[in-house]
Ligand SMILES: NC(=O)C1=CN([C@@H]2O[C@H](COP(=O)(O)OP(=O)(O)OC[C@H]3O[C@@H](n4cnc5c(N)ncnc54)[C@H](O)[C@@H]3O)[C@@H](O)[C@H]2O)C=CC1
């Protein structure tokens with residue numbers, strides 16, 4: 001199976017439009033649904049921008065793809081062969097949305113959740129047919145980051161997982177998560193990195209700017225070419241043993257939310273969405289930064305696609 005003929009994406013905020021644009025690029029008829037007409041209006045321009053980025057990337061266009069914007073969930077779900085849930089990360093809401101999706105599609109339809117890390121089994125608990133729920137964790141921006149985690153729950157049908165892996169492999173690179181731990185793989189690693197970086201800022205060890213430079217041009221650059229497991233072999237497991245022996249006990253073991261993030265959040269300094277967060281943003285700077293980020297991701301992705309996997 002390449003990508004399904006008809007897909008429904010439920011939730012059209014940060015993630016939905018890029019997911020829809022990529023599926024349509026690969027030939028799917030995608031219905032993008034939201035409860036907010038404003039979100040759907042924004043989604044149209046987001047899908048256009050995502051399609052433009054895929055043009056820059058040189059992603060081939062498979063004929064027959066389209067995205068429609070549906071305020072009516074039933075219309076979006078009618079005839080869908082794949083449903084991707086991308087509503088806010090709140091398990092109660094997700095369970096309610098999954099129940100509504102279930103009632104509208106056949107028992108053979110794959111229902112995938114884009115949760116950042118809620119165990120699939122926890123979300124499936126309220127479903128009549130939990131065997132068709134699978135985790136399909138895209139990373140932001142979803143039309144450019146080609147790795148998608150596939151996570152099965154305790155009751156996910158193996159055939160559903162296999163079908164989802166096939167869809168992901170048609171779109172990019174799969175990472176199969178064998179045990180549904182919270183955060184799966186990508187976000188556990190990302191949040192460990194972010195926890196340590198935030199701790200370093202809170203301790204005054206380095207500034208946000210210098211931490212970003214250090215991580216981006218040090219480990220970020222390196223890990224884009226060499227995965228951490230391969231890097232262990234390159235550095236030598238003896239070196240890792242020597243360093244981790246004294247370093248691991250000293251790393252941040254913060255079990256709560258970073259005090260710095262808590263302070264900023266309480267001040268409604270949420271980042272780009274409020275034009276102030278870890279960094280302040282002058283007027284127009286957020287749009288410029290977002291454009292720089294997208295341009296950088298396209299450029300790096302093109303370069304990486306020219307090297308053989310290490
Ligand atoms: N933002 C990110 O960087 C990433 C988010 N995710 C996950 O993807 C999911 C969606 O995240 P975002 O797109 O960032 O959220 P968002 O808050 O930007 O968008 C969610 C959209 O869902 C809509 N919505 C709420 N209730 C709905 C319902 N009953 N039916 C249809 N639409 C409904 C909202 O109106 C909103 O437009 C979450 O589970 C999140 O953890 C995954 C990877 C990255």
Ligand SMILES: Cc1ncc(C(=O)O)c(C(=O)O)c1O
Pocket residue numbers: 115116138139140186187
């Ligand atoms: C801060 C943060 N949290 C979650 C995710 C995710 O993948 O779910 C991301 C991301 O980059 O996609 C993220 O940046």
